[in-house]
Every structure is written in structure tokens, then in C-alpha cells.
Amino acid sequence: MKVNWMLETGGDPLERLHTFLDAIWEEAELAGMLLPLSETAGPELKPRFVSERQMLAEANPFKPLMTENAARVVPLLLKEHRGERLGALLRPCEMRALVEMSKHNGFRPDDLLTISVDCLATFPADEYAWRADRARATDSLTEEALLFARQGGIVPYRYRSACQICLSPEAKVADLNIGVLGLPVRRQLLVRARDEAMAEQLRLDVHTDGEAPAQLLAQHERVVGKLELRRRQARDRICANMGSLLPQSVDELIVRFEACAECQRCMEVCPICSVDFPHQDQRGRYLREDLCRWLVSCAGCGMCEQACPQGQPLCAILGHVREQLLAETEYEPGRSPAEPLPVGMPA
Amino acid sequence: MTTGPVPTGRARLEATLATVADALRRSRLPARDFFVHAVGQQRILRDAYAGVMHALIFWGVTIQIVGTALNLMQMQLFIPLVELPFPRGAAYLSYELLMDLAGIAILAGVGMAAFRRGVLRPSGLDTGPGDVYALLLLALLPMVGFTVEALRLVAVDPAWAEWSPAGNAGATVLRSLGITPDLAARIHPAFYWTHMLLGLLFVASIPFSKLRHLVLGPLNIIRRSRRQESALSFIEEIETAELLGVGQICEFAPEQLLSFEACVRCGRCERNCPAALSGMPFSPCQLVHALRDCAETKLLGGNGEDQELLGTALAEEAPWACTTCGACLAGCPLFINPVDDIIDLRRYQVLTTGRMPSAVGATLRNLEQQGNPWGMPAAGRTAWTEGLDVRVLGPGEETDVLLFPGCAAAFDDRNQKVIRALVRLLKAEGVDFAILGAGEGCCGETARRLGHEYLFQVFAEENIEMLNAVRFQRIVTQCPHCFNTLKHEYPQLGGVWPVQHYSEYLGEKLPALQEGNANGHGRVTYHDPCYLGRYNGQYDAPRMLLDRAGVEQVEMERHGQNSFCCGGGGGQMWLETEADERINLRRLEQATAVEATTIATACPYCLLMFDDAIRSQGLGDSVTVLDVAEILAAQLTDEQSRATS
DSSP: OOSEEEEEOTTOHHHHHHHHHHHHHHHTTOSEEEEEEOOSSSSOOEEEEEOOGGGGGGBOTTSSBOSSOGGGGHHHHHHHTTTSOEEEEEOHHHHHHHHHHHHHHOOOGGGEEEEEEOOOOOBOHHHHHHHHHHOSSTTHHHHHHHHTGGGTOSOGGGSOHHHHTOSOOSOOSSSEEEEOTTSOTTTEEEEEESSHHHHHHTTHHHHSSSBOOHHHHHHHHHHHHHHHHHHHHHHHHHHHHHGGGSOOSHHHHHHHHHTTTTOOHHHHTOTTTTTSOOOBOTTSOBOHHHHHHHHHTOOOOOHHHHHOTTOOOHHHHHHHHHHHHHTTSOOOTTSOTTSOOSSOOOO | OOOOOOOOHHHHHHHHHHHHHHHHHHTHHHHHHIIIIIISOTTGGGSHHHHHHHHHHHHHHHHHHHHHHHHHHHTTSSTTTOOOOOOOHHHHHHHHHHHHHHHHHHHHHHHHHHHIIIIIOOTTOOOOHHHHHHHHHHHHHHHHHHHHHHHHHHHHOOTTGGGSHHHHHHHHHHHHTTOOHHHHHHHHHHHHHHHHHHHHHHHHHGGGSGGGHHHHHHHHHHHSOOSOTTSOOOOTTTTTOSOOSOSSGGGSOHHHHHHHHHOOOOOHHHHHOHHHHTTOSOOHHHHHHHHHHHHHHHHHHOSOOOOOSBTTTBOTTGGGSOOOOOHHHHHOTTOOOHHHHHHHHHHIIIIIIOOSOHHHHHHHHHHHHHSSTTOOOGGGGGGGGTTTOOOBOOTTOBOSEEEEOHHHHHHOHHHHHHHHHHHHHHHHTTOOEEBOGGGOOOOSHHHHHTTOHHHHHHHHHHHHHHHHTSBOSEEEESSHHHHHIIIIIGGGGTOOOOEEEHHHHHHHTGGGSOOOOOGGGOEEEEOOOTTTTTTTOOOHHHHHHHHHHTOEEOOOSSOGGGOOOOSOTTTGGGSOOOGGGOHHHHHHHHHHHTTOSEEEESOHHHHHHHHHHHHHTTOTTTOEEEEHHHHHHTTSOHHHHHHHO
């Protein structure tokens, strides 16, 4: 069976996504799903596990807000529901984090059906709060985000800095990937299965509105390509502007972390650290090996930067050091669960 | 499908006539432009020297081309296709005379051009190899032509030789040099073929040299956008357009690419650009030229990876020096519009890459967050009305004049005095007016000119909704920027009402206005705000109001259409400028040069820019800046003032 399919949205992409997820839930006989639940229009979007299908109506993967990385809760969830088939609706950076976490902790998310949605970028929480305050309609920020899916999002300066420099906003490594970037979302969305077997298993020919037209796929790819190019330029620019403040190696970073003393806020919110927390030696210096293992898995979700009391541009810093580390390898964090980490596994 | 009656012959004729009439109607403006600006070259004639120079060359070359065509016909090259009898008798003599005069005109024009480029050297006019080539070709053609004619006259010596004055003079010289008729006849072919080759070279050079403006100039003049110059282009269906603004050269509209090619680098824009004249690293001429070079490189290089313009062909800060004052486009003989190009570049930066000066981001954030560029709490919009008893119009209510104070009047201390003065004037006149109060939002001008088209559209839609909910006869604004946006840009979103700037409105009420004798202001010079003057042609009303107030008026050298921006437009008010590149300091110098003690203006941005310049120069004791409304309100008698409070 083909892997690329399409949903006709009839003017309401969120509603169509809900009905599609509902059908997939039934088809895959899920016992429950991890969903980004938007119960208010305010700056709240909690990843929550629900076992009632009607709760799907509260899920909003388009809400331009991210306050925690949902992948962090997956290991515990799998443990609690051993033997059951679960689903998870994740942002691309959450999906990448999940793939990396499995390599650190050794858990196998085999029973998890992962669904990922193209990211239209997110606002910092405080900025989201005043925007929601000013907006007249209750969910106008989600609407605004969807409005500009065609261009891959506009007005980039408003987004979280992690989103401004994110090189892979496209959903592509989950079992099911929902495409919105570059698309006329009030008419169509893309649904792309990981492989033919997955498309077969979930009977996408039944649950979607037909095969994706080549023109739609091409449009999606063109806009994603442009977006990645622009984000790359933004990242280069930010790094260039930091000048000597930008650590050029892990060793420089270790020295930098000494100034942070006991503060570990960045690591406390990091999905990778949730399964593999870096250790310090007696003098309080982080072990080089541990930091390397952390950094090569960085999914770029930017939760660290949001948590940093010093307001350090951690996303650009860690991203830059990661690129130095991976320069000699072909490794790309989150690309595939089959790729082993390019450095030693935890002891 | 319904089938109507078969059209009769008469109906078909009428339909055809209607189509033709429609085409004629649509081509009326381009045709007018063609005759006034391409053939008549009205804008070049504004500068007497350059006007005469260009006219001599243009008419000389035109006559020569037509004459040469006639001559070629006479050779019967095109027979049997076209047979045109070559002039005989008196017509021939006039032909000879006219052709000689045309040649002399070209030489005179080229001489003037060489003098201008070599000796006068106006700023902004660079002379490159291309300019030398064009002038050399234009000089050689008639010089060799006259030599050919002189040789012919020596060889044949016709009785009517004096009808070719230049050729005849040449013949006299040749004879005195000892050239015999026989020798002349023998060397004539060599000069004749040189002349022919030069002529062919001239034609062949058109696409490859600045001579291309012979074709592209008129083409650009008739193909230019018919949009009101002060209204920026509207991005229709902003959510489905894949491109917002321009990031790469190929993303410019065909009309814009044509305009880059048409530019001959005459430098008029640069000589009028306040940013360039104040020493900022920016010039509209160089911008257009860089874009042209980029387009040509791209065209010759074939399809490859496209590069972003900023950081390669243009400097990163290139789009951010412009005040959108329009001085460049008002002077361009070829109607090239660098402001449109700059706004397209800004749109891409703001909406697509987010790469822009931090001050731009901060201003846009203020606009988004508080709905005004000052970033003041939105709730304070009506604070200025305290103690004035200004009626706030609720939904469905009615008034004669809807006063639109704008963000400056609402949030800036200095401009609050102006709006209060204006309100006192309106009350003294007994005008029935009201404001929207908290329902009024920023008109969106600043956001739009900084490139944030989406925010502009959101603001405009909100205001249009509010304005449609109340009833009024006209909108009167304090700020020329609000005025221009409401009048010319809101119609793009369906908001159409009569809109006036207060100076125009008060000007209409002039007879009722107290005649004053305000000699407390000394010499008053009026500074034309760009969006009132140049963009909307309103130069007289504010001056009439000042006359009425009885002040002594003096004009700065640059005034009216030729006025010089205060430096605050196009979002520049919010950007940081190097101390030695500030436009407002230049403008203040121009005001003090005519020994003005009061600068009058009618725009909140101009007011603040002058205020800032006066303070930074420590001239507070010798010059003040006032709004026209303040000068008028000072004329109100105590009784009138009391009546209003």
C-alpha cells in the first residue's frame, strides 16, 4: 500500500484531525493516548494520558505553545500499561527526544503508536499569555498558526528562539506523520505512514480521503526546504552574533557550567536527562563522557533555555556544541531508533 | 445554461464597439503618460540645464532617425513593399536644413552633457565607462555625418549648399585645406561607410548600454503601477500567498525588474533622498543599481541556487534607512519606485526570516502587545481628554466629524498638547465632533511601513469594523500618517469614507476662524510633512491657516514638493541612527538657515523630530517647533477658550 495519503479538511483542519485520530484509535485498538490537551484558551497545554476516546476533542497539536516535552512521561506510561497498545501524539522535537531516550534507557516503545504533527512553531508562555489576552476569539492563536501553515509560519521573531532556529519542524520519524507545512490546511492535510506495512495495518486507504496528489507533496517539500534553509541562516546568524561567548567545544562548555553551581534547571526539564542524568565529579565538574552522551542526543526542543534562570541562549549553545561533536559522524539525533549513539552507552 | 437570442449584426457591432471603447478608456492614462513623460519629458525639464541638454539630444536624435529612415526609403530598399517619394524642391531644402539643425542640436546637447559630467559634477551623478561610451557615440555620429556632407558638397558643389549650414561650413574648411572636388569624391565613400557603421553601432548598442532607456524608459513609464503612490501594495489573501515580500531577486514583480533595467543612474533620487544627504550608507540610486546588477548576473548565470539578497547583493541594513518620504519617486523621470522595493525587502525580513534591527522588533512587539508603537498601556488611549469633555461615540451613534487622534496624540505628552489645541479649535467653531475612544486602534501605518503587512491588515480590519458601527459625515485626523492610511489604504480592505487632515478641514472653515495677529512667534517657517504634502498634494491649507493667524512666514529652500523629510517616517522614528547621520539635524539647519524662530508643522512625527533636534543642538532659546493647531489655538480669545473648558 502507498504511504502518502491525504485528508480533506472541509475548512476545519483541527476537527478533521480529531475524527481521523478517532478512527485510528479504533483501528489500532488503543487502550489510551498521550495527547496535548488544551482545556483552556490560556497558556496551558498539558501532555496527558487519556483512555476515553471522546477526550480527543480536547487535543490540540496546533496550539502554538510548548511548556514541557511530552516524551518525558512516556517511559513511565509504558511501564504502567505494560502489555497494552498505546498511542502518543507528539511534536517533531518530542518525537526526536523519544527516539533518543530509548537509546539511553533501553526501553522499547514497540507497543506505542507514535503520531507526529508538523510544527508551526510556538510562542514563549508569557508572550502566549498576553496574545491570548488581547485576542477576541477564544482560540484565535491556534487559528492564526494554521492560517500561515501555507508559508510555514510567518513573523518568526515572535516565536521561542528554539523554534526560530529549529532545523526540522517537519514530522517524519513517527509511525504516522501529519503534514501541514506549506499546505492549504483549510482544504487538505497530508498523512504519511512510516512504511507500507504501517499504512496497511492502519488501513489508511479507508480512513483517509485518498492518496496524496504529487503536487501537494511537492509543495510541502518545497516549503519545508525553504523553511529549513531560513532556520539554518538564523542559527548561523545567532551563533555569529554570540562571538566569543559561544563555547566551541564540550570542554569549554564544562567550564561554563561551573558558573552554574548547583543549578540544574536545564537538565531537570530535559527529556534526555530524564533517562540519563549527567554526573559530576567531586569538584562539581560534569563528566565529559556524560555531557557528550547528553549533547549528541539533543532534540532541540529548547525546554532548557526556557528554564534557565540566567536566560542563556542554551538552544544555540548546545546546538552548536552538538554540531562540533557530530561533525565527523553521520549521526542525526532522532532520525532512527536503529542508529546507535555515536558515543559510549551509560555504564 | 440559458441560450439567449442569436446576436444580430447590430448587437455584435455594439459589443465590438464597447470592447474598443473599454480598451481606449484603459489606455487613456498610459497614453497620457507616454506623451507627457516619455515624449514631453516633463520631469526632466524641471531642472533647466539638464532639461535643455536632454531635449536637444532627444529631439536631435529623433529627427535624425526619422530623416535617415526617409533617406533609406529613397534608396528604394523596401520597394515594392513601401514606396515613399523622397522630398523634392522646397521640401528637400527644409529636410536638409532640419537634418543639419538636428545634428547641431545633438552636438550641443552632448557638449552640455560633457560639461555637466566633467565640470559641474552634480552629486549623485557618477560617470562610468558606459556614460563615456554613449556620449562619444552620440558626438561621433553627427561629426562624421557632417564630414560626409561636407565632402559631398565639395565634390558636387550644388547651388543650394547654404541650406546645409553645418555641411557648408565644413566644406569651406575642407576647401581651405586644399581638398579638391576630385579628392573629395574619392575619400567620400570611406567617411560614408564609417558614418553608416556608427549608425548601426548605435542601434546595436541599445540593448547593451545605457541607451536601453530609449526603449525601457517609455515602457516603464506606461507599464508602471497605477496604484496611488502613497498606498503600499496590498497582499491579497495573505494566508495563501507562498511568498511574503521579496528575499531573492527573482521574486520581484516583472514591473519592478523592468524598472531596475530602465534606470540610467541620473542621480535625481539620490540628490533628493534625506537619508543619502544625511550621510547614511544608503542611496535609492545605488539600491536600484545593485538590484539591476544582481538581476543581470542571475540572468547570465542561468538557473542555479538562488541567493538571498540581503548580505550578498545588498547590505544587511539596506532596507532600514528609508523614511518612505517619496522624494525619490517624485523626482524620477522614469517613474521608478524604490520605496515599493524597500517595503518588499522589509516584508520578507519581518514576515519570513525575522532578521531585522532589534529596534524594529521592539516597535512591532509594542504594536502587537499594546496596540501602539509607544508601547504605552492601551487603556490610556483617552487619557488626553481629561477635563475637555470630548464625546465618545458608542455603536450606532452619530456625529458630523469623527475625530481620529491617532497614537501620537493619545500616548505622547508633546502631541497631547496638539490634540487638546485642536479640540479647543473645533469647540470654538461649534463643530459637532466625537471620538471612538477606547474603540480606536492604531491605524497600522507604522506596522505596514516596517513590513508587517499582517499586523496592518489585522489593525485595519478592527478599525474598519469599529468605524462601520457608527455614523458620521467625515473622518478628520490629526496625523498625516493616519490620514493617508485611512484615506488611501483602508479602501484596499473595503473601508471607504471621506477622510480629511485637520488642516484641510479647518481650511474649509476658514471664514469663521478668528483673524489673528500672532507676532509672538517671530519668523515662522512651515515644514511640509511628506504624507500631507508630497503624497497628498496639500501644501496650501496649512499655509493659509498660518496666514490667517497673522504670522510672518518664510519658506525654507526645500519646500512644497521638494520638501525634505524630518527623518521620522517609514518607522524611522523608532530606529536608532548614528548621531552624525540624523536627518532631523539637517532639516533643522535648513530652518535656521532662513533665520526662522518658529518651525510650524502639522504632523506629530515632524513635531517630535524637530523637538529632538532642537534639544540635542541646544537651540531651545532661539527656535521652537509648534503644530499649526497650537498656533491657531493661541489666537482664540479668552472668552472662546473659556467657552470650551
